[in-house]
Amino acid sequence: MKTYWWKALGVLILTYVVLQGLLGVVPRQPILNESIRNVYFHVPLWFGMIILLLTSCIYSIRYLRSGRIDDDLVAVEFANTAILFGLLGCLTGSLWANFTWGEPWPNDPKLNSVAVGMLMYFAYLILRGSFDDEQRRARISAVYNIFAFAVFIPLIFIVPRLTDSLHPGNGGNPAFGQYDMDSHMRMVFYPAVIGFTLLGVWITELRVRMRRIRAVLEN
Amino acid sequence: MVQSVRQMGALMQKEFLLEWRQRYALNGMVLYIVGAVFVCYLSFNARRGQLTPIVWNTLFWIILLFTAINAIAKSFVQERPGRQLYYYTLVSPQQIILSKIAYNTVLMLVLTLLGFATYSFVLGTPVQDLPLYVLTLVLGAVGFAASLTLVSGIASKAENPATLMAVLSFPIILPLLLMLLKLSKNALDGLDRGESVNEIGTVLAIDAIVLTLSWLLFPFLWRS
Numbered sequence: 001m002k003t004y005w006w007k008a009l010g011v012l013i014l015t016y017v018v019l020q021g022l023l024g025v026v027p028r029q030p031i032l033n034e035s036i037r038n039v040y041f042h043v044p045l046w047f048g049m050i051i052l053l054l055t056s057c058i059y060s061i062r063y064l065r066s067g068r069i070d071d072d073l074v075a076v077e078f079a080n081t082a083i084l085f086g087l088l089g090c091l092t093g094s095l096w097a098n099f100t101w102g103e104p105w106p107n108d109p110k111l112n113s114v115a116v117g118m119l120m121y122f123a124y125l126i127l128r129g130s131f132d133d134e135q136r137r138a139r140i141s142a143v144y145n146i147f148a149f150a151v152f153i154p155l156i157f158i159v160p161r162l163t164d165s166l167h168p169g170n171g172g173n174p175a176f177g178q179y180d181m182d183s184h185m186r187m188v189f190y191p192a193v194i195g196f197t198l199l200g201v202w203i204t205e206l207r208v209r210m211r212r213i214r215a216v217l218e219n
Numbered sequence: 220m221v222q223s224v225r226q227m228g229a230l231m232q233k234e235f236l237l238e239w240r241q242r243y244a245l246n247g248m249v250l251y252i253v254g255a256v257f258v259c260y261l262s263f264n265a266r267r268g269q270l271t272p273i274v275w276n277t278l279f280w281i282i283l284l285f286t287a288i289n290a291i292a293k294s295f296v297q298e299r300p301g302r303q304l305y306y307y308t309l310v311s312p313q314q315i316i317l318s319k320i321a322y323n324t325v326l327m328l329v330l331t332l333l334g335f336a337t338y339s340f341v342l343g344t345p346v347q348d349l350p351l352y353v354l355t356l357v358l359g360a361v362g363f364a365a366s367l368t369l370v371s372g373i374a375s376k377a378e379n380p381a382t383l384m385a386v387l388s389f390p391i392i393l394p395l396l397l398m399l400l401k402l403s404k405n406a407l408d409g410l411d412r413g414e415s416v417n418e419i420g421t422v423l424a425i426d427a428i429v430l431t432l433s434w435l436l437f438p439f440l441w442r443s
Contacts, residue, residue, distance in 0.1 A: 064439050113394075120390035127387060130377040140376050143436045144387065147369060150432055154425060155394045 010198030017044075017192040024188060038096045039185065040192045045089040046114075048196040050156075052082035052204070053121075057149040060142035070212070072138035075145060076128065077207045079121055081200045086118050110160040117155055120148045226310050230318035237297065238326075244293065248326075252286045252334040260341045272345045272407050279338055280359075280400055284392065286330055287363040291323050292384045294368055295375035307441060316368065316437035320430070323364035331360045347409025355403045358419070362395045362426045369433040372440050395429075398422050 021040040029036055056078035063071035093111070094104040105111065127144055131137035238245050259278055263270060270278070295303075306315060335356060339346075346352045367388055374384040402418040 064436075116390045116393050123386045123390060127373070127377065127383065130379065130383060136376065139439055139442070140373055143369075143440050144373050146436060147373075147432055148391065150428055151366075151391050151394060151425075154421075154428070158421060159394055159397055 006198055007202055010195055010202060013191045013195030014199060017041075017188060017195055020188045025184060027185070032100060035096055035099050036185075038092060040188055042089060042092040042096055043189070044192040044196040045085050045092060047193045048200050049082045049085040049089060051197050052078050052085060052200050053149060053152065056082060057146055060145040063138060063142045064146075067135075069134060069138055072142060073211050073215075074204070074208055075142065077204045077211065079124060079145065080207065081204045083118065083121050083125075084203070085196070085200055086114070086121075090114070090118075110156070113155045113159055117152050120152060124148060223311075223314060227314050227318045227321075230306075230310065230314060231322055234318065234322040241297075244297075248286070248290045248330060249333065251289060252282065252330055253337050255282045255285065256334060256337045256341065270342060273404070275342065275345060276403055276407055277400065279335070280396060280403070282338070283331060283334060283359065283363070284396060286334065287327055287367055288385060288388055290326055290330060291364065291367040291371050292374070292381065294319055294323060294371050296380060303441075312438040312441045313434055315441070316372070316433050320365050320368045320433065323368050324361050327360035327364045328357065331356050346407055348406045348412070351406035351412060351415065352403055354419075355399060355406055358402075358422050358426070359395075359399045362399070362422060362429065363392065365426055365433060366391055366395065366429040369429075369437065369440075372437065376440070395422065395425050398425065 017040055021037050024037075026034070026036050056075045059071050059075035059078060063069075063075060097106055098104045124141060124144055128137055128141045131140065259282065332353075335353075338344075370388045370391060371380075371384060374380045374387055377383050398418055398421050402415055402422065405415045405418065
């Protein structure tokens with residue numbers, strides 16, 4: 001029981017976030033109007049994705065240091081969940097953009113960077129598919145995973161900030177936290193980040209256990 | 220330290236000698252970039268100076284990108300596995316990757332400058348700040364060589380290296396390419412050089428990240 005507390009915490013936080021997101025009081029902003037509620041879903045999904053990718057990268061480093069095939073398995077599942085979060089983030093984002101910016105996919109550097117980042121991780125999955133030998137696949141894809149993460153960070157944090165972007169916090173705009181989130185929204189937003197991350201870890205854990213069982217059954 | 224530098228020198232010399240003996244590969248690369256430039260020139264059916272500066276610049280960088288991917292893709296498939304094993308018994312993997320990167324940088328510099336000369340010969344050049352533009356080309360050559368050498372090492376271990384090389388390298392190279400496009404656009408418009416310091420810094424930082432990662436990660440790659 002002791003080890004499951006974080007799952008219960010995740011469920012509790014996400015229930016709170018969904019309730020607050022649908023019913024809670026939000027400040028009324030021009031253009032944004034009620035769509036500001038998406039801050040509780042869209043933004044935490046991206047934060048969660050970056051945390052999951054970081055974890056995946058750390059597990060790849062661990063694999064290269066220890067050579068245990070299990071670490072590689074965890075790394076790929078974290079990357080899978082991160083890709084799922086990324087796709088959901090794109091979906092919620094384009095819904096939001098449709099109402100506030102007028103089109104589902106405006107030509108915005110942050111969107112394009114993230115699309116390229118997703119391509120990078122799809123390439124990671126394709127690379128994994130092109131090896132038969134387990135150890136070889138694990139080692140080479142771990143090398144690529146670390147390399148990809150190191151390029152992903154400048155891609156989404158530095159490049160959009162150097163050009164003009166519609167997103168807050170880029171191209172000289174102040175970040176969202178500075179002006180349009182009041183203290184009530186923060187009380188929901190930060191738990192939402194934790195909640196979605198916990199959900200991601202939970203999904204990953206289930207898939208890792210499934211893979212471990214399958215590996216044992218095959219042997 | 221001295222010995223390691225001497226070993227790297229010997230490795231580089233080996234690369235040049237190998238390239239010189241198989242001149243068809245080198246000539247192929249030269250012909251590739253000249254041919255690509257000429258195809259673009261004829262496809263646009265443009266007289267000198269008719270392309271807008273943005274199209275001119277983007278087109279040139281895309282030609283360079285494809286040339287780089289093709290030129291660097293062969294850096295690990297050129298020699299037989301047995302001979303590579305022999306090198307690994309002689310020197311450390313870091314020396315091998317660094318000498319490959321250095322060699323690819325020189326190769327890319329030659330190809331880039333040759334491409335630029337041909338490109339501006341047939342399509343004219345709207346560049347207003349030539350020294351800065353050449354600096355961008357040099358930074359680009361170093362960055363392409365550094366990031367694509369490791370990717371070519373990864374791709375060469377897989378089943379179909381050619382496709383994988385393209386798939387893996389396009390997203391990896393993009394941040395660098397975007398910064399280079401921005402920097403060369405500044406040079407093209409002849410903006411004040413102070414405007415470009417930020418971009419030069421970012422390109423150098425990306426180069427440094429990629430070089431360090433190649434240095435750290437290659438030892439794990441060659442073991443398989």
